[in-house]
Amino acid sequence: MCDACSIKNRNWSLHNGPGKSKLENVRLFSYFGSETRVRLCYLCSMQLFRLGESNFFQSNPALEKQIKQSNSVDSFDF
Numbered sequence: 001m002c003d004a005c006s007i008k009n010r011n012w013s014l015h016n017g018p019g020k021s022k023l024e025n026v027r028l029f030s031y032f033g034s035e036t037r038v039r040l041c042y043l044c045s046m047q048l049f050r051l052g053e054s055n056f057f058q059s060n061p062a063l064e065k066q067i068k069q070s071n072s073v074d075s076f077d078f
């Protein structure tokens with residue numbers, strides 16, 4: 001499941017079409033201040049690449065919120 005599509009309730013595999021329904025593990029380094037991993041489908045990873053991290057999360061505020069929440073949960077897990 002693509003993290004960005006699932007937050008928008010979009011069927012990522014239908015959205016990408018056959019042959020492109022492959023998920024990529026994308027690592028972000030700068031935006032959240034620490035290494036963050038997201039799973040993105042082909043279209044979303046292209047969007048991230050085109051827009052850059054900050055513009056991508058500006059257009060996906062729900063995804064940004066979810067990542068921040070899971071990051072703060074992780075920081076309690078010593």
Ligand SMILES: [Zn+2]
Pocket residue numbers: 002003004005006012040041042043044045
């Ligand atoms: Zn996607």
